[in-house]
Amino acid sequence: MTALSNRPITVIGAGIGGLTAALALARRGARVVVLERAPALGEVGAGIQLSANAVRVLDALGLGPALERGALRNAAVQLNDARGRRVLRMDLLAHRPDARFLLIHRPRLIALLADAVQAAGVTLRLGVEGSAAEEGLCIAADGLRSAHRAVLNGPQVPFFTGQTAWRAVIPDPGGPAEAQVFMAPGRHLVSYPLPQGLRNIVAVEERAAWHEEGWSHPGDPDRLRAAFADMRGPVLGWLARVRETNLWGLFRHPVAARWHDDRLVLLGDAAHPTLPFLAQGAGMAIEDAWTLAACLDAIPDQGAALARYQALRQPRVTRIVEAANGNARNYHLGGVKRVGAHAVLRVADRLAPSVMPGRFDWLYDFDPVAQRP
Structure with missing residues (x-):
């Protein structure tokens, strides 16, 4: 007992x-x-x-x-x-x-x-x-x-950090099982593969606009692509496959x-x-x-x-x-x-x-x- x-x-x-x-x-x-x-x-x-x-x-x-x-x-x-x-x-x-x-x-x-x-x-x-x-x-x-x-x-x-994040999952059968971070002034993108041929993407951008907390707010894939259009490596290829994305503000x-x-x-x-x-x-x-x-x-x-x-x-x-x-x-x-x-x-x-x-x-x-x- x-x-x-x-x-x-x-x-x-x-x-x-x-x-x-x-x-x-x-x-x-x-x-x-x-x-x-x-x-x-x-x-x-x-x-x-x-x-x-x-x-x-x-x-x-x-x-x-x-x-x-x-x-x-x-x-x-x-x-x-x-x-x-x-x-x-x-x-x-x-x-x-x-x-x-x-x-x-x-x-x-x-x-x-x-x-x-x-x-x-x-x-x-x-x-x-x-x-x-x-x-x-x-x-x-x-x-x-x-x-x-x-x-x-x-x-x-809570304190709004001035950062807003997109989250998406895309079909992507290739790539090693590791997390990749791409860093730029005022923004960054994290991506890693998932089982069953999927890939997770989280992209964070600094912006003044306030966004409500939570994961379920729909975002615009085209705005996501535009915000990270100058990134290279595999990023643009990943973003081209995004069809749905969720958007949320980051609060401390x-x-x-x-x-x-x-x-x-x-x-x-x-x-x-x-x-x-x-x-x-x-x-x-x-x-x-x-x-x-x-x-x-x-x-x-x-x-x-x-x-x-x-x-x-x-x-x-x-x-x-x-x-x-x-x-x-x-x-x-x-x-x-x-x-x-x-x-x-x-x-x-x-x-x-x-x-x-x-x-x-x-x-x-x-x-x-x-x-x-």
């Missing part, structure tokens, strides 16, 4: 974080109900990068074989200038040969998690609006627009100061929304899910368990959010700063190729499964 045996827990939100939390809790004996206000789990068909820190959790939850079948192993991250010339290549396989970095279609990951939670005995209810009045502990995994964050922290106004939120009360706790974007420039939004939610379940399992007093969860998670996610903010600046450098920064990176790429991957050891080598609650 553990502290979670037969305890009722309600998870609000059937995204990556909510489903991972439900699975981790059910594996430890909790009676879990997941409430999702959408009538179906289908969402915008985007790609996602899962770095080794998050994959360790999914492996521990028994999803390793399914991920092997449904994802590609990411071999590298390469930074290029707008002309398509290599600036820096971070070889993930060489620096961390035993770690797995994966590229997966987000709907595929959601489907894998949904199948796993239901097989574990979790009740999944769609088309239901959840609230903190549900039975037992309530976990708010309801995203960056979480009303439950405001319950704990009061109203907050502070990490929540208060993550819980006696019966409600925040998880993932509800606690710490991040800019998409370190590919850690899903990873942080997956880490949160494991740590929250481990704390509740190890510490019988619920209030003490929730306090321990926040104490373990808040410093790490704050560092990750700040690092993503830094990449937002570095990718868009112009003028003399851009020339100087790219020159330094090219020297490091030639003379010390392990230096830059090593700068992120603190991020990728972290193992949530091994952490003591």
Whole structure:
């Protein structure tokens, strides 16, 4: 018997974080109900990068074989200038040969998690609006627009970064399994392949116009192509195949100061929304899910368990959010700063190729499964 045996827990939100939390809790004996206000789990068909820190959790939850079948192993991250010339290549396989970095279609990951939670005995209810009045502990995994964050922290106004992003998935059967970044003054584009002959594209442009947060706002493919028309390498060929794109404004939120009360706790974007420039939004939610379940399992007093969860998670996610903010600046450098920064990176790429991957050891080598609650 553990502290979670037969305890009722309600998870609000059937995204990556909510489903991972439900699975981790059910594996430890909790009676879990997941409430999702959408009538179906289908969402915008985007790609996602899962770095080794998050994959360790999914492996521990028994999803390793399914991920092997449904994802590609990411071999590298390469930074290029707008002309398509290599600036820096971070070889993930060489620096961390035993770690797995994966590229997966987000709907595929959601489907894998949904199948796993239901097989574990979790009740999944769609088309239901959840609230903190549900039975037992309530976990708010309801995203960056979480009303439950405001319950704990009061109203907050996010800061518009002046950046707007397009997201698209195109048919593209070729190319190595690696992430490519193309950097230009005031904008950049990230792309990587997905299973089943697809390619994910995220293109970010600085602009003064304000755009609402969220992924589902339709964008104009021709405007996307026009904004990145002077990029070279494979970019123009990729953009020529874009038929549908979604557009959203990028906003900066502070990490929540208060993550819980006696019966409600925040998880993932509800606690710490991040800019998409370190590919850690899903990873942080997956880490949160494991740590929250481990704390509740190890510490019988619920209030003490929730306090321990926040104490373990808040410093790490704050560092990750700040690092993503830094990449937002570095990718868009112009003028003399851009020339100087790219020159330094090219020297490091030639003379010390392990230096830059090593700068992120603190991020990728972290193992949530091994952490003591």
